Amino acid sequence: MASLCATVLFESRHDALERAKENSRNVALVAERDIERNFELYSLSLQAVVDGIGRPDVMALPAHLRSQLLFDHAITAEYLGAMIVLDEAGNVVMNSGSDTPLKANFADRDYFTVQRDNPHAGLYVSAPYRSRLRNGSPSIALSRRLSHPDGSFAGAVIIAINLEYFHQLFAGLSLGRHGAVSLIAQDGTMIMRQPYDPAVVGRNIRNASTFRHFLAASEGSFSDTSSIDGVRRMYFFRNFPHQPLIIMVAEAEPDIYAAWRRRALTIGTLMGTFAIGFVGLSFVLATQLRRRMRAESELQLLARTDSLTGLNNRRTLGEILEQEWRRARRARSVFSLLFVDIDRFKAYNDQYGHQAGDDALAAVARCIGENIRRPADTAARYGGEEFIVVLPDTLLEGACAIAEKIRHAISELAIEHAGSEYGRVTASIGSASWSPDKDADVTQIIKAADQALYDAKARGRNRVAMCAA
Incomplete structure (x- = not known):
């Protein structure tokens, strides 16, 4: 029984390290994508001036x-x-x-x-x-x-x-009391480090043992002692795919294992009071149950969402439409839909490539999600470059106002699209609404929104059109 308890504690310690690695990786990806996105925009601005000159x-x-x-x-x-x-x-x-x-x-x-x-x-x-x-x-x-x-x-x-941009970006990341995050040039120059120390910015760390790991692979993790403050940490690093930069996220080992140490002390104390077998078995069963629940929850989420955009998928949309349609008929309340379609998306894919097309789809999906505020309002990817927004208890005028906000937000992304008459990625939106005094079903509302979308396309794209179901 003592061996079983020791094994459980060992696995728990390993799990704590794995969770820390995953958390560090997620933090690094968030920071990297923010920096990469901004640098890409800055690069495009510079290139526009070079071309103009x-x-x-x-x-x-x-x-x-x-x-x-x-x-x-x-x-x-x-x-x-x-x-x-x-x-x-x-x-x-x-x-x-x-x-x-x-x-x-x-x-x-x-x-x-x-x-x-x-x-x-x-x-x-x-x-x-x-x-x-x-x-x-x-x-x-x-x-x-x-x-x-x-x-x-x-x-x-x-x-x-x-450099205050990087300082503020890193200051918003949660890494524990002794955690650190750094942006480092590939020649070893420290661009920014959190905790912030002006004396560290600009220092070259190419001779540090930690930096040698950064150049050995595109990304990875390891444990080492910092040459800056002497704290031993678990490091996760990632080389930027398009810039000569390295993002490094490090959690201090005392922070990683703090919860594990408290748990180990508790189990050790309980072993003196309760039967070793009962404690060990309970811990194992609880651990397995948590893992299974987490896995089932993740699988359920994956089955209901679109992997590229993070919005609901078409299957989930069907369930939401059916549920909201029944509720609207039962409560005799209004019910509106928006049909969103990215303009000339095939031409965009053909010119800029499918990766750029995927990035544009994800950016448009974020715009849609950020412009529907009520808990009952939902958005889903309908297929390809088409999205549907479900707006319960929303009059046609209100739906059109939301559609206009979404259309404007997509245009303001300013994603370059040479094949568009507007020079950027835009979207056309069709809006349709059902009220209790009308005899129609949800399929007819979708068709009406689709017809309104067709009208918006016919009138020049990058606009909102409405049609009452």
């Missing part, structure tokens, strides 16, 4: 028109500085927000020298530095090269990111 007709425009055109897509956010254009000597020749260039030279910055010396640098992420334009605030910069028609160096386009 390469067009003689754009550069021939008056300064104020040229500035408006070049920086029309420049991203503005709380933690971003101005976008600047440097010539081959590092002098500012253009900048967003002003027709008059700043009088400054940045030829000594790595984001300039790397582009100058390497024609194939692409999107470059600089080391941390203190900004000369924003009162010395710690920042990093993203840059892209400008080239003359013969390929020689013509300058660089720069956008600065305040």
Whole structure:
């Protein structure tokens, strides 16, 4: 019996470590996706300026028109500085927000020298530095090269990111009292670390034992002692797929095993009071039951949701429609549906690829979910690029207002779509409603919403049309 109890405690300790690994991995993925998404948007803005400067007709425009055109897509956010254009000597020749260039030279910055010396640098992420334009605030910069028609160096386009963005992002992550999360360049430069210490930012840790693990694989986990604060932690790391960055999440071993130690002490105490067999068997049965319940819950969730978008799947939609339809007829209340379809999605898939198409579907699904607020309102993926939103107790006018919010939010994602007449991913939405004085069934409402969607497409797309069932 003592062996059984020891085995259970050992497994429980192993489970605590596995849970910590999974939690660290989830935290790393959340941070990575946030950073990757923002960097992708910043990169697109930089590329738009590079492309514009390469067009003689754009550069021939008056300064104020040229500035408006070049920086029309420049991203503005709380933690971003101005976008600047440097010539081959590092002098500012253009900048967003002003027709008059700043009088400054940045030829000594790595984001300039790397582009100058390497024609194939692409999107470059600089080391941390203190900004000369924003009162010395710690920042990093993203840059892209400008080239003359013969390929020689013509300058660089720069956008600065305040390190406070990473500080605030990491501060919102829960990692225990002694946990840490870091963003590290692949050359070993520390860009940001939480707990935050200004002295650590910019330090190079390439000689640390932990950093050698980061370069050995695209992602993984291990236990080691930090070279910064001497705390032993379980590390999870992941190299960014598209940027020269590494996200590292580490939970301290005392935090990981704190609950396990309390449990072990309790079991040890109970062994002196109760029969060892009763305690050991109860613990094993409870552990197995929890695992089974968790597995069944996860399987049930997977069976009801669409794996790509996280919305309800078509099977679940049928159950929801049937339930809400019966309730509406019984309570004689209004009942509305929205039929959402992404415009020219096949052309988007053909041009940008299926991965980009999946990302666009997921982004649109988030927009839909974020714009339906009541607990009874539900959304589901109907098939392909089509979604249905169920709005119980909602008049047609209210449904159209919600549809317009969803349509506007999707458009504001500003996902580039060269095959669309709007230049971005948009959606058309059909709205239909049933009221107690009408003789119709749920199938007719879906058909009515579909017809309204067809009308919205016929009237030019990126709009909302309504049809009473």
